Amino acid sequence: MADIVAPAYRTIPIVPALKPGSMEGKGPFVASEKINEALGFPGQLVEDWHDKVIAKMGDLLSKYRSFRVFMDACVHCGACSDKCHYFIGTQDPKNMPVARQDLMRSVYRRYFTLPGKLFPKLVGARDLTREVLDEWYNYYNQCSECRRCSVFCPYGIDTAEITMAAREILDSVGYGQKYSNEIIGKVHKIGNNLGLPGPALEDTLAGLEEDVKDATGIDVKFPIDVKGAEVLLITPSADFFAEPHIDSLIGYAKVFHATGTSWTLSSMSSEAGNFGMFIGNYDQLRTIAMRIRQAALELGVKRIVVGECGHAWRVAYSFWNTLTGVGDGADADDRFAQMLQKQLDHRYKQPMHICEFTWDMIQDERLTFDKSKNDKHIITFHDSCNVARGSRMGDMPGGQFEIPRNIIKAVANNFVEMAPNTTREQTFCCGGGGGLLTDDLIDLRVKGALPRMEVLKQSVDEHGVNFMATICAICKAQFTKVLPIYGFERKMVGGVHQLVSNAIQLGPK
Amino acid sequence: MASTVFAILFYLATLLFVVGLLYRINTYARTPAPLKIPTTPAPTTTGGVVLRMTREVVFFESLFKSNLWIWVFGMLFHASLALVTLRHLRYFTEPVWGWVEFLQPFGIYAGITMLLGLLGLWGRRLFVERIRYISTPSDHLMLVLLIGIAGSGLMMKFVAHTDVIAVKTYFLGLMHLDIQALPADLLLIVHLSLVVALLVVFPFSKLLHAPGVFFSPTRNQKDDPREKRHLSAWAAKLESEKN
Ligand code: HEM
Ligand code: SF4
Ligand code: SF4
Numbered sequence: 001m002a003d004i005v006a007p008a009y010r011t012i013p014i015v016p017a018l019k020p021g022s023m024e025g026k027g028p029f030v031a032s033e034k035i036n037e038a039l040g041f042p043g044q045l046v047e048d049w050h051d052k053v054i055a056k057m058g059d060l061l062s063k064y065r066s067f068r069v070f071m072d073a074c075v076h077c078g079a080c081s082d083k084c085h086y087f088i089g090t091q092d093p094k095n096m097p098v099a100r101q102d103l104m105r106s107v108y109r110r111y112f113t114l115p116g117k118l119f120p121k122l123v124g125a126r127d128l129t130r131e132v133l134d135e136w137y138n139y140y141n142q143c144s145e146c147r148r149c150s151v152f153c154p155y156g157i158d159t160a161e162i163t164m165a166a167r168e169i170l171d172s173v174g175y176g177q178k179y180s181n182e183i184i185g186k187v188h189k190i191g192n193n194l195g196l197p198g199p200a201l202e203d204t205l206a207g208l209e210e211d212v213k214d215a216t217g218i219d220v221k222f223p224i225d226v227k228g229a230e231v232l233l234i235t236p237s238a239d240f241f242a243e244p245h246i247d248s249l250i251g252y253a254k255v256f257h258a259t260g261t262s263w264t265l266s267s268m269s270s271e272a273g274n275f276g277m278f279i280g281n282y283d284q285l286r287t288i289a290m291r292i293r294q295a296a297l298e299l300g301v302k303r304i305v306v307g308e309c310g311h312a313w314r315v316a317y318s319f320w321n322t323l324t325g326v327g328d329g330a331d332a333d334d335r336f337a338q339m340l341q342k343q344l345d346h347r348y349k350q351p352m353h354i355c356e357f358t359w360d361m362i363q364d365e366r367l368t369f370d371k372s373k374n375d376k377h378i379i380t381f382h383d384s385c386n387v388a389r390g391s392r393m394g395d396m397p398g399g400q401f402e403i404p405r406n407i408i409k410a411v412a413n414n415f416v417e418m419a420p421n422t423t424r425e426q427t428f429c430c431g432g433g434g435g436l437l438t439d440d441l442i443d444l445r446v447k448g449a450l451p452r453m454e455v456l457k458q459s460v461d462e463h464g465v466n467f468m469a470t471i472c473a474i475c476k477a478q479f480t481k482v483l484p485i486y487g488f489e490r491k492m493v494g495g496v497h498q499l500v501s502n503a504i505q506l507g508p509k
Numbered sequence: 510m511a512s513t514v515f516a517i518l519f520y521l522a523t524l525l526f527v528v529g530l531l532y533r534i535n536t537y538a539r540t541p542a543p544l545k546i547p548t549t550p551a552p553t554t555t556g557g558v559v560l561r562m563t564r565e566v567v568f569f570e571s572l573f574k575s576n577l578w579i580w581v582f583g584m585l586f587h588a589s590l591a592l593v594t595l596r597h598l599r600y601f602t603e604p605v606w607g608w609v610e611f612l613q614p615f616g617i618y619a620g621i622t623m624l625l626g627l628l629g630l631w632g633r634r635l636f637v638e639r640i641r642y643i644s645t646p647s648d649h650l651m652l653v654l655l656i657g658i659a660g661s662g663l664m665m666k667f668v669a670h671t672d673v674i675a676v677k678t679y680f681l682g683l684m685h686l687d688i689q690a691l692p693a694d695l696l697l698i699v700h701l702s703l704v705v706a707l708l709v710v711f712p713f714s715k716l717l718h719a720p721g722v723f724f725s726p727t728r729n730q731k732d733d734p735r736e737k738r739h740l741s742a743w744a745a746k747l748e749s750e751k752n
Contacts, residue, residue, distance in 0.1 A: 123645055390549060
């Protein structure tokens with residue numbers, strides 16, 4: 001850890017010069033046999049990986065229109081080339097989104113297109129060799145699937161889709177990444193990414209009840225496995241014990257308490273995160289999401305609310321209805337989805353983000369705040385990629401930007417924005433998303449945080465910002481780690497509901 | 510001789526172009542999009558999606574946000590290309606439609622602006638480090654091809670006139686399977702050969718961005734996953750197998 005240093009801020013943030021090869025290497029730790037086999041993947045790189053890779057690629061090309069169209073459509077215009085935080089931070093040209101895609105496209109062209117079969121050199125096609133496979137492993141584990149490039153591409157080419165396909169192909173031949181696959185194993189076995197078993201969870205929650213009682217004198221409950229509760233809260237497991245995540249969990253509990261909402265957690269389904277998305281595997285994505293459906297059915301809840309987590313919200317908002325039927329609007333003869341949708345209360349959005357829940361309650365004047373409790377903070381808001389570019393909140397496009405900001409402004413007096421081309425849908429990734437939040441990638445994580453740190457520095461210098469609120473468990477964990485490396489206070493990052501928690505009035509009104 | 514050779518070439522190239530393109534479009538249309546992945550904020554209605562797509566296709570909205578220089582040259586090239594193409598309709602219609610007639614004078618300038626746009630794009634490809642890095646030989650050749658088409662066309666206009674009446678007779682004839690004499694001008698031969706080449710490479714190259722953009726899920730999907738269950742056929746199968 002000691003030798004990790006932050007890259008220098010760029011005096012004028014212009015496009016950096018290329019440093020070819022600067023991030024060459026072996027990539028993150030490869031998953032062990034045990035980890036892989038638990039997920040049904042081959043334990044290690046299979047003998048006939050070459051043919052299997054090509055076959056898998058063909059399979060994905062026929063299953064995903066995104067992958068198919070994106071392989072063909074790129075014109076190499078270069079508009080996306082300077083948009084990736086990992087390229088900006090590392091200067092490795094292979095981290096330019098288009099170049100990252102080309103690692104795959106070159107192989108696609110060689111095996112699936114006529115010109116690539118006839119004139120490989122001319123169209124930049126190449127044979128699939130072991131070097132190419134290793135290069136995939138390295139560089140497709142340097143993409144956080146943040147979708148920033150897709151905002152800027154004239155055809156919406158989303159490198160995240162290519163990265164997901166690449167990781168799925170690699171997994172299918174036994175060349176998976178340790179961090180993500182290990183975590184997925186834990187969800188299957190225990191129900192959350194941290195491997196926190198039910199009893200430990202109950203202890204933690206009991207401890208929290210005491211803490212809140214000590215701090216406020218009020219009996220705020222953290223119920224778990226309560227049948228017939230109205231709301232099932234699905235939140236990232238980091239919220240149960242990591243700092244600063246836990247302060248937001250306390251915030252949600254206080255909101256439920258203050259509004260008299262009956263709610264529960266589930267010990268069987270104690271994870272909002274879904275790393276199945278990170279590895280691009282539909283089966284894994286679906287199996288993990290099915291736990292939420294199962295919990296909702298078993299507990300008989302009317303509503304499902306999701307805590308502060310970026311990719312989890314993308315999966316919940318965009319995919320849950322498809323994967324598990326958590327949502328609305330299934331066909332009448334769709335028995336699988338109807339079974340659950342009949343149980344849910346469709347006066348409310350299903351699923352609902354905790355920020356939507358809180359904002360609704362604020363608008364209904366069911367919450368009161370003492371804003372001065374947050375006066376020590378000068379707050380800015382970091383939009384998390386998956387929320388910003390892969391989901392929505394509320395009724396209007398862009399609600400995912402307004403609602404968290406509205407909440408902050410309702411609970412605090414000092415709010416400032418960061419530079420406009422780095423917020424909302426143009427936000428920069430924290431540098432740790434997409435299954436890269438592991439210590440074996442710390443160098444990449446620090447470098448990838450550069451663009452965000454630069455604008456944060458700017459707002460610290462200009463406005464005295466001392467708190468960066470965000471609604472993502474990965475952002476919180478990543479910033480806690482890299483902020484000190486860039487010379488900031490580690491406590492500078494926190495959740496929106498942490499601010500809510502500070503200011504909310506719980507006593508009799 | 511040249512007349513017959515070109516007639517055959519044009520028939521074959523057109524066939525390849527049409528069949529190839531339809532085949533590609535068919536593949537795109539038939540490949541399922543199992544998950545909702547619009548790049549948000551995205552429109553929530555079909556009307557909104559049509560508007561978004563129109564803005565992308567007509568104004569290159571996303572490109573405008575990302576890189577002004579590429580946008581300027583790209584816009585110059587494509588808008589001019591559209592005008593020039595429409596102007597060429599006069600070789601295929603008799604009598605020439607009124608609005609095509611109206612476009613004729615603009616079409617001439619469009620030839621020049623098209624060339625400027627292409628040169629600008631090529632300049633970036635040659636001199637901007639990042640774009641040079643991602644360029645393959647075919648990227649350069651594609652621009653050379655288009656520059657060749659535009660250049661030879663403009664030369665026929667401004668340097669060595671060709672007999673446009675005869676050219677028109679030839680193409681009208683082609684459309685009725687009746688091969689007429691093609692003027693044997695070098696420039697015309699070059700121009701037409703390059704156009705044949707363009708037709709042939711179209712369905713096999715990055716020119717597929719033109720149909721592709723309409724099929725891009727990040728741009729053509731509605732943002733309504735909570736309101737409507739979206740399920741592809743192969744994903745639906747998983748449900749019947751396991752439940
Ligand atoms: C639906 C119609 C079309 C749309 C929306 C479209 C859009 C675009 C955009 C946004 C770019 C990137 C910017 C640029 O480099 O100019 C581009 C590039 C390009 N387009 Fe199109 N295009 C269309 C049709 C065509 C057609 C019909 C052709 C050729 C005959 C063509 C040829 C090219 C070429 C060669 C490039 C690459 C330029 C370079 O190398 O930098 N496009 N197109
Ligand atoms: S998805 Fe994000 S991390 Fe991946 S290439 Fe695009 S900008 Fe970079
Ligand atoms: S912006 Fe899109 S078309 Fe242009 S190089 Fe990047 S991925 Fe290719």
